[in-house]
Amino acid sequence: MIHDVQPNATVARLLLGGQLEQLREMRGLTLKQVAGTLYVSVSKLSRIERGRHRAVVEEVARLADFYEARGQDLEQLMEWARTAQGRGDYHSFTDVADAAARDYLDVEAVGLSAVYTPQVFPAVLRTQHYAAVLLGPMNPEEVARRLWLLGLRQRRFFQIRRAPVRVLLSEAALTSRVGGPEVMAEQRQRLLHAPVQVRVLPAHCAARSPAAAGFAVAVLGGGRLTLAARNRDDGRLWLDPDRKGRAAAQFGELWQAAADLRTYC
Template sequence: MPDNPNPTVRRRVLGTNLRRLRERHGLLLEHAAEQLSCNISKVSRIESGRSPIRPLDLKALLDLYQVKDPAMREGWLFLARESRKQRWWRVLEDQLPQDFLDFVGLEEDTSYSRGFQPGVIDSLFQTKEYARAIIGGGSPKPLGPEEQTRFDVRLERQKALLREENPIEVWMVLGEAALRQQVGGPAVMRNQLRHLIELAKLPNVTMQVLPFSVGAYRGGPFPFKIYRFPEPSDMEVVLLENHISHTYLEDPADIGLYADIFNHLRATALGELESQSLIESIIRETDA
């Protein structure tokens, strides 16, 4: 299989964790290359995710890195097999930016997400009508071609939350402003808020609201998400979104900072039952 300048998320995760294993044992690229009887550039491409790794080579590296537990080794081999699969969103590479497709891959391949959305409902929680209004910027005009593709992808992404096998676990703190901004109008918002109540009942969803009454809070009004990959990876990634791009932070110091901010937010926000009560009270207000 040829090198891929835009590797899948799983391949990047596999490569990053292999590099961490190597460094944990104080080994250099030269040692891994010698184990595989190849040149250093091949190992570098594997660790960057640009090249896939054969099961035989992976087993050799696991031997070198002293990974002996059978279940752990099988976990690594499973991750390698999954990293070679073609994902459904790859057919959209000529329609959407690469960093957006990487974002889609995160939700498909990670097992746990926690984050903060101060001003809008998180995309995984959005109804069709709310999502259409957000993507269309509030315009009543039909969505353009790229907007329609983003809309379709957003609905497809939500299946990660509801899939029968290994649904993604989500712990989200929503700002009260996200519940009160009349996106799409009162009827759309009422349905959206009722949808939040139903999602909060799912065993894999934890939802809290940060009320206006808390005043200033750590981290400021900036959205973020922290994604965690399933074992054998111990890797987490912070996602920062803006109007034109997605930024990914993988440095442990950055992840630690955002984990501390999230812990502050969840401790400051209303509890789950109190959050649901606030959502229900806002629904009654819009019904009045």
């Protein structure tokens, strides 16, 4: 089993940024020092390292030379740089997903490792009926578009061989009445038969959890880069490096406090 496959453009951009940051830090250099020497803005260099700016191949070559990357390290950097020039797999969905959301979808497909959703079922496991209820009143064409995207997202997610993804639900999500009894019964059956590991966090544990909005952890490049995805205060989904493994550790603690799904179903 593997966590990811040949990286798409988004994943390559994120891996490239993470590796460039690691090379800089290994040499004890600050962003300001590198930016000043190479005549590039600090903000641009920071965005490159965080995977939020697609650096051109020539820029990557300059950075690699400055960090004295050689051999396989240099080859890998340049391969990622070339791959990152392409488009993400979800570039045609700008009408229903912003740039940050599309980045997450590209990462989810190949690297999702764990996800905690305290209020609802995670998107990759939702039935069409359950998802439609969550969308609420909306233009029928937009509903159809979003449900089509959901189906595509789920197909890509389950087509890739991976280590089993851990899905953590709150008791509230499992016992909610979204769409009524029939919709929830169908949704629980989907969950029971999905090729993922599922546990349920009891209500008293979820109430004490600092992760009120939920989060996801993704592992890319065979462990080279771990990312955490969270919804920020403005409602936007954002990917950030999981520095010091804090998100992964937090998920591990919640996972240990949870019970097997079949205890509830």
